[in-house]
Amino acid sequence: MILTIEDDEVVVYELRRHWFDIVSVALFLFVIATLPFFLVMSLITSGGVILPAGVKIILLFLFTIWFLMMWIVFSIKWTDYYLDTWIITNKRVIDIDQQGLFRRDVAAVRIENIQDIKVRVFGVIPTLLKLGDIHLQTSGEAREFELERAMNPEDAKHVIQKLMDEKANEVKTVKMQKEEAVI
């Protein structure tokens, strides 16, 4: 499902998840990946355990395999993080929701169908790093658009608000022109 942008459509803003999200995942996985190694090392250095001949290579091999698995998990998480995005054009807001490797939802809402934008920044770190959730309420039966832990959600809100105002003015002008033509 590749994203297609219409010819007269211009990408105004790209909203992604905050880098803090993937950095915290990376740190957690790094600790998990290196934990067995440091555990064995601490046992050896404390003097209580002696490594028999041949065991060193076995342990190093097992640690390497473990590290490889953690690297694969991180790569999946990064793919999920990077492909989860909102693309705001002058006509639509396109929500690409990547869930793992094998599930991807792409939905779009036209600017004129957006009813409400809600931004939620909660906590000290999110406030300092400008990290928050953004929700779009749309008219009709379209689902609610949501991007959690987004980067600079306030900026995105302002961009969408501006596009909504422009669209409203456009509609107003067309209406007035039609009324003048009738008179």
Add this chain to the structure above:
Amino acid sequence: MDKTKIQALLNGMPEIISPAIMWIIFSIAFVVTLIFSIAIIYHFREYASAHHKRLVLAEKIFIVVTTVILLCALALLIIFTI
């Protein structure tokens, strides 16, 4: 778990984990890595459009790092088998 139990576990390790078992572990890890690598690289290439510019670089980094870790594991395995 106290230190004597850990020492006993480490002493018994070479008898339990033979080169054949290590080759099996490596093969399983290799197959799992291969399957997920194909899926990840497929995503990187499929969506490497104008909106996901970093995917080309990410693919290169992913391939290099995965290959290096796999080669390290293979080298250790060969050293152990010899």
